[in-house]
Ligand SMILES: Nc1ncnc2c1ncn2[C@@H]1O[C@H](COP(=O)(O)OP(=O)(O)OP(=O)(O)O)[C@@H](O)[C@H]1O
């Protein structure tokens with residue numbers, strides 16, 4: 001559906017040149033929700049702006065559907081862009097127009113006959129749950145409602161692709177989730193391909209099928225969300241995952257005051273199916289376990305995250321506990337040995 005082949009983007013100004021995209025190869029399937037994640041400056045927005053030619057590549061090729069975008073005349077490009085909707089972080093609504101007039105704008109630009117606007121606008125507002133706000137002005141709406149208008153507007157010309165650049169980054173967590181649900185619903189109902197850019201792993205976890213992790217203008221990791229979450233290959237990806245798994249702990253402080261038995265950090269990376277592993281320690285090994293803190297998240301069939309446990313007892317108990325956990329595919333670090341002192 002969408003293909004980028006060896007795309008390079010170099011910005012040149014009188015201050016010098018900067019390569020924001022450094023050889024991007026990417027294929028996005030029709031109908032999927034594809035996430036692009038990375039820290040600020042990674043090149044995410046530049047990449048997504050290649051997909052509708054808001055930026056033109058310095059070299060490489062961008063294809064959407066059957067159309068090679070970088071070979072089009074400006075007239076052909078305008079036509080192709082109608083099939084690519086875009087949603088922005090700060091909504092980009094026109095403040096002097098009502099909700100309905102904002103949603104109708106792309107139709108006006110595309111020359112859709114005026115008599116067709118009203119019905120289409122109502123259909124779109126119904127889809128995003130804002131039928132009652134047709135005559136309101138953007139200033140009268142909450143952030144979540146503004147973004148719903150942004151989404152309705154992006155869908156006005158029945159696009160095949162919806163690009164979302166940090167569409168939820170200005171919203172609180174609850175509103176974020178409701179917008180993500182809406183995007184998922186739209187993806188399902190309309191069979192639309194969605195490309196979603198974010199710096200929050202939560203967004204990826206919530207609705208994406210596949211994900212690409214970007215750093216310094218390159219894709220450093222790409223795959224099914226479950227696969228990437230369960231077997232992260234790079235430090236950056238692991239860091240991003242820890243946002244949702246809550247696995248980083250101030251270990252030194254944490255260990256103070258825990259002066260009995262062994263303290264273990266158990267990292268679940270997917271192979272260990274679930275938390276029953278811990279309860280089996282008790283039933284099968286007869287080992288007592290105190291869960292200190294940590295968080296295990298589930299994503300489809302996998303568990304990932306970190307659990308800190310304390311195992312009262314001697315060195316022998318520690319050894320058999322560690323051996324058992326490792327056999328279950330859990331990564332174990334001994335933060336404090338049963339005889340005192342840390343090792344791993
Ligand atoms: N028009 C431009 N001229 C010069 N440099 C640019 C231009 N646009 C982007 N850049 C640079 O390219 C790099 C990537 O920018 P981009 O906006 O794609 O990052 P991003 O991953 O979207 O970051 P953020 O999460 O902050 O939105 C940045 O270092 C930025 O300064």
Ligand SMILES: [Mg+2]
Nearest residue numbers: 044045046165
């Ligand atoms: Mg950006």
